[in-house]
Amino acid sequence: MGVDWKHKTIRACIGLGLGLGMSAMLATGAAAEGLVKYEVVDDGVPQSLTGKPGDAERGRKVIINRKQGNCLACHAISVLASEPFHGEIGPSLDGVAERYSEAQLRLILINAKAVFPDTIMPAFYRNDGFTRVMKKFRGKTILTAQQVEDVLAFLKALK
């Protein structure tokens, strides 16, 4: 576990330069209109996007919903074992709150590529900088700011 964390920290540091640039663009750029502004501090986003605490139960639904978070497509979560078919693409989210701080998790949800540039994981709170987005999703984020906070509330309990 120690080695894993160290490795992740190194990767986070490497990604940070890019992450800061991208996030700054996100938060202030004209194309990112409609998004709640947020500030990246170190390798995380410490402030809630909505100023309100997330709701873990609503977060659970977003995580399961295949048209919203669809987190189980790639990640296994043991406490959601009653849901069928957990994917193997990303790491298991069991204990994820022990591996990352709330601020780090928030940034990974907002835009995982700010931390892991080569990841397959989509940016859940970003609405520009994409290529050939299907019309009905253009200019939109995958999740709302509140949904990001709700998912985060659920993940925070995974210790």
Added chain:
Amino acid sequence: MGLRKMGPNKRNLAVGAVMALMTLGLGVAAQAQEMIRRIDNPPPGHPLPEIISGYEFRAPETQALQDDDFDNPGFLWVEQGEELWDEAEGKAGKSCADCHGDPAESMKTAGAEYPKWNEKLGKPINLEARINLCRTENMQAKPWKLESEQMLSMTSFVRTQARGVPVKVQIDGPMKPFFEKGKKLYYTRMGQLDMACANCHEDNYGKRIRSDMLSQGQINGFPTYRLKWQKVGSIHRRFKGCMKQVRAEPFKPGSDEFTALELYVAYRGTGLSVEAPAVRQ
């Protein structure tokens, strides 16, 4: 066309269909060919450490369905293609057979070599485009729509003639820029989910996304009978589906973009046996 409406089980009972298959000379003899489905030492410069047919990623039941020519529902289209081969159409009053004769001979390798360079158009064309050129120019007939029963039947039939033949597409000379274009598309993240072909099919093959195991996205089995589609479909239809899944605006089937991508993906499967009509989930 009544054949198409019959379920595979009914079809098995139809003695006529069995006879037709036997006269086709497909079936047992072709199936006995050794199929190359895994290459452990790809040539230098190849992007994959191993080249694996989509067959290897599927459940045993799905594999069994493909392996038996009488159970394989893709053969409904192959059989229709065989009928169309001999049908004269268009103002020239010609059939495929009039120019190409015995398909077992004339089409022995074509299915392994497309997309191929077309001098007149100055670009590579895929098998569908080649068939439509034959129709419009040589037969003076109307082109077939890309996902029409006729086109799927003819491509299934032609590709099945090359079953067992290792895929080998030209990528040098005039093909080079189109190959590079296809390669660029393969590695370009697209759509709201911001994923490139490579994110799934190079970085994560062999892993499950929900209940589905990701393959290398090889196309040596196309046209493929997909259980999800309940019919045979083209490579470009599959590309389109992938793009929609990542919430991207798909390119048009038959477009230069998809043809370039087809060329590049075919190259990634160099050496795999053509195994049309494959059965996939």
